[in-house]
Amino acid sequence: RRSDIDSIGDRLMRNLLGETHESLADVKEQVIVVAHDLSPADTLQIDRSKVIGFVTDIGGRTSHTAILARSLGIPAVVGLETVTSLVPDGTPMIIDGSTGTVILRPSTETFREYLLKKQHYDYLESELVQFRSLPAVSKDGYSLALHSNIDFAEEIPAAREQGAQGVGLFRTEFLYMSGEGPPSEDEQLAIYRAAVEQMAPFPVTIRTLDVGGDKFVPEFNLSDEVNPAMGLRAIRFSLKEVNLFKTQLRAILRAAVFGPIRIMFPMISGVAEVRDCKQFLEKVRQELVSAGIPFGENVAIGIMIETPAAVLIADLLAKEVDFFSVGTNDLIQYCLAIDRGNEHVAYLYEPMHPAVLQALHRVCRAAEAAGIEVGMCGEMAGEDLYSLVLIALGFKELSMNAMNISRVKRIIRQIEITEVKQILDHLLSLPTAAEVSAALEKEMLQRYPKVFSERNL
Template structure:
């Protein structure tokens, strides 16, 4: 029999979510469910037995997750175990369990069908959500549903840890639990059909430095186990069965990338000081406490942005003060980090999908969210502030209020914070001294009134992700207009310059914590704007620091002067790209930026 010929040089373009170049054999990790059976239960006694079968599957799923968590906790260097806790919590979610049991009883159907229907309902609900972060949380619910179905069918979940050789994992989707298990030496990288830069999968992949590309629509159809695969995580490319010429080219690129990474990590903890002695602080953006170790390794000097939304997600009940405190305490006063900036709740009421009291908003991104939501739900806000203030006793703490659009909001937030501080002191609880209060500058109105805001706070933190979106009136996740999202748009640069200038005139610290801060392409521009701090994804820190140490403030200011004369974003980008490639050829040749 003639062996089937494999198609050569298939190039797939997706979203690079974790940098690096890997070359290896594919392993198709197929977690798709077989067709869900459907049958009616004739007798009441069968309904009771079916409910018990469902609950047995829940217990078996939880036991398996706890065993995976125990095994992973024994692997040196593996830290993202909170993901297991999320899935265990979902297995106990009263709303999910109640919906499945209700369907079994009221419709007299088998447990598999009831589970499948319930998960489908959640999928419909999550797909309607405007917020990308929230939409991505459905992956956890889908994973838990698949695990329950497998236990109902008497099959344990396939685990990546059982692989016998080093491979590149190909999948329709990889749950956070799957990616956590990739810490073992057998996995080189992964490529998936589903995913985004904000999904748990992407966050965990970056935190444990596994090259990864997501959003590859045809990857599970075109790739088979044992195919030769190249992943370029920086460029977002996957090449299937490359010919010798392409393979040789990427082997060289891999060598250059690894050499550059080794050099970057070697000097990662050195300060970001230009050749003419201008120093800028470098912080990290984190979502999970478990990312801190990686951040320190990659050269973070402090936590520039700790997103606290994860504490609220996938819960039937609101987190307690102690839930908050335990998380914040682990992120404050860490050896090797000089400060910790904790951003208060930055989502809207629409996140509580199990709470019917909170109305669904047509446009939650511009609705009741962030500081607006907190000022309406003061008791919820106070719980978080109490925990932050208690944790602040253990190290230098900054509190950052998001989506400030008016002076009344910052004053109201400060007033509530003062009340909470007084309450804690009356209770005899320790509170940190010299806590700094900051306003996130991400709404155009905040730029306009920056002079007034500067009198109310100790620092600004520019959130470029939303600021650019609002200034240019575009939706970043809408493919039809996302091309208009341009950090180098002259309007964006002028607004950033205005915020920095106003902040410095008022004598306050000005930071930037959006994606723009971590892109090496913009390093000289941000230097020239004289920001005091850049906060970014930990993996971006070594490269940005390296460029800053190789640059001068004088040359950066010359570039900015030319840029500010231009009226076209296209012209600005061309000049900046040309300048950066000329000044840092090795960095940008390896990055592919």
């Protein structure tokens, strides 16, 4: 990709000029990092006690760097285009990740104002603690499963502390970024086993390797594609690199001996792909049987709904799998024809866009008709107001950054889902995302003024 070539070129020029490049792992004091971009590999080096925030020129709210920042609990503002040219090293600054605000050289008065805001934010966060151990059940008895998205098994204790009742998305691509090469079968087995045992008795949903697009793994020689978001990525890559795919599936099946595991295939666009995956999985099972290696027998198979094609044939796909999980980050990107990591079109990324809502509605109807589970693991699931619409549409499981679980649970426990369902048809009839959001906020504020006024609508 061009960005990878640019990065290599920058490094070569620094070396030729005798300039040093400080790694994030080498930061010795508390700093706010200002950079043109941070790759997922860069963010994995962040020491949270040292890097207290970061700002970048490029990126969007659902780019993987931004997602990782939220999972680490680090304030970040991305997509500012020219911030690196405006901020010399050592500049005092305030960043507000909740509003996307960056203030350079704040006055004493501004500093005090934001100190009070930070104290109020910390107070609201402390208030959420009481919801961690409570069930996610609405006032009219609607129960919802709230799961956590993770990158590493080490995140599970913190996720459970936040109230997660399962892992809805284990992003396994980061296992391939943190070592000298692809992890072996035994290395993956140890990681998946640790995840399962720590989350037991709740399920762990493992997404098979999802590289390509904006998730670049140096060890894999992916060709420089003109349009990587639509190129050799996710399940297309796995079905081509069958040895890597087999190694991962063997490790997952073997780990299923130790607790409930679900396998999820990403970036599915047709029934043929699903059948190819199932046939390959069955072949791996037979190899384990022949070798006398124990493995889990009852492993649910699901797919991510991320492409318009998958939405349009959701009724056909539902006959092939045990569950759907909607990946809204990519689904919104493809439905609205925008690059979710491009700061120039970030304003077009609208989860409440009528086309997105109609797509979600269609998927839920197909899952219900087939009698399979339907959940969501995109960033949209962690937005407390959006979660009401998702439940009304028929989602039974929402998986999110663990830090959002109590926030969503707090809203769910104080409203009646039947009342949200009463306005669903009206929301689905509105022509713009702005009108949908405004109508939802108005209705909820009228019906539950205490809950939603505290949310600062």
